[in-house]
Amino acid sequence: METGLAGSYFDGTTSRAHRVTLAVRDGAVHLEGDVERSTPLWEMRVAERIARAPRKLTFPDEATFEADDQAALDTLLHATGHRDSMVVRAQQSWRGTLVALCVTSCMLVLGYLFVLPAGADLLAHNLPVAVERQMGKGTLALLDRHVFSPSRLPAARRGELAARFARLVPPGTADGLAGGPAPDWQLVFRKSRIGPNAFALPSGHIVMTDEMVELLGDDGAVMATLAHELGHLHGRHLTRRLIQGSIVGAASLLISGDASSLVAGLPALALDLHYSRDAEREADDYAVALLERNGLPLAHMEKVFSALQGLQEEGIQVPAYLSSHPDTAERLARVRQHGRYKQ
Known part of the structure; x- marks a missing residue:
């Protein structure tokens, strides 16, 4: 030829x-x-x-x-x-390109919704505590510079609340909870520019704002709130979300090649994450188990949810970047209806 x-x-x-x-x-x-x-x-x-x-x-x-x-x-x-090759022919076909795009999109969505959370959960629970504490280092200092000011609660009042919480016996596996013993924690109080809130950081700090103490007006409700946040530490929930966010950031780095944006965004990432509904339920279960273990009425926990729901009904919203209490009405209904919560 x-x-x-x-x-x-x-x-x-x-x-x-x-x-x-x-x-x-x-x-x-x-x-x-x-x-x-x-x-x-x-x-x-x-x-x-x-x-x-x-x-x-x-x-x-x-x-x-x-x-x-x-x-x-x-x-x-x-x-x-x-x-x-088949790949080249597919690239030249709009149908093949559309199919490939749909398959890739589905894989990304499924990976983000299921594979990524499962992997982050596994990594978080196998991460040494020292590494987790290092991840949370500096976050409280960042908040103190931009969001908080020193607490105006009397030192005696702060000490009384901290001592009462320290006396509570943490729940264990006998209470139907998975995982090891209660994590180390340090309670700190702050005056907030954004209203009532309480949250836990990977560093082990549980932050309670003066406004939250004032809103609850009941030491038992304060204990229930702290128990809930201890549940987040126990489940390493924020660490899980930080890992997920870091993986997404690393993927963006591979695409964009800009490492500076990932490093600069880590502190903001810690403030921009809220918990999933499953994480909130886990923390609620931990708090309920702690209250029951110490003979405290669950009405204290209901009072927390009712107070937060009241804020929402009044149109007072806790900013999303520090909100650890979404779906208040749903959680309140769950507490009231769940069989194990009988007093």
Whole structure:
């Protein structure tokens, strides 16, 4: 078989285009014109088809040939038995591209919703406590600079609340909870610029705002709130979310190549995460088990939810970046209806 095809030859060392005619015969590629050479057909490489860009034939020494008539080149390649790979053919098909896009999107969504949380949970529960504490280091200092001011509660009042919480016996596996003993914690009080709240940090700090103590107006409700936050520490919930966020950030780094944005965004990431409903339920279960273990009425926990629900009904919303109490009405109903919560 012999087919002549006019085009340009580039030797790979200069930008000069040599005019040649390419022919295929006896299992070899032959060039005639400004350059004459012959190369076995099997040593040639065919570039993938990319939109309207000219398709090239590459010789073993990286010299290339560009045909003037790309359609004629396709015909020649077909005649020699060349077939594009399945991937290349799919890239040229809008249907194949659409299918690939749908499959990729589904995999990303499923990975984000199921694989990522499961992996983060496994990693968080196997992470050394020292590493977890290091992850949370500096977050409280950041909050003190931008959100909080020193507590105005009397020192005696703060000490009384901390001592009462320290006397409570933490629940264990006998109370139907998975995991090890209660985590180490340190209770700190702060005056807040954003209203009532309480939350736990991976550093082991449980932050209780003056406004939250004032809103609850009941030491038992304060204990229930602290028990809930201890449940978040026990479940390493914020650590899980930080790991998830870091993985997403690392994926963005692979795409964008900008490491500075990932590093600079970690403190903000710690403030921008709320817990999932499952995490909230786990923390609620921990708090209920702690109250029951210490003979405290569950009415204290209901009072916490009722107080937060009252804020929402009044249109007073705790900012999302520090909100650890979403779905208050649902959680209150769950506490009241759940069989194990009988007093």
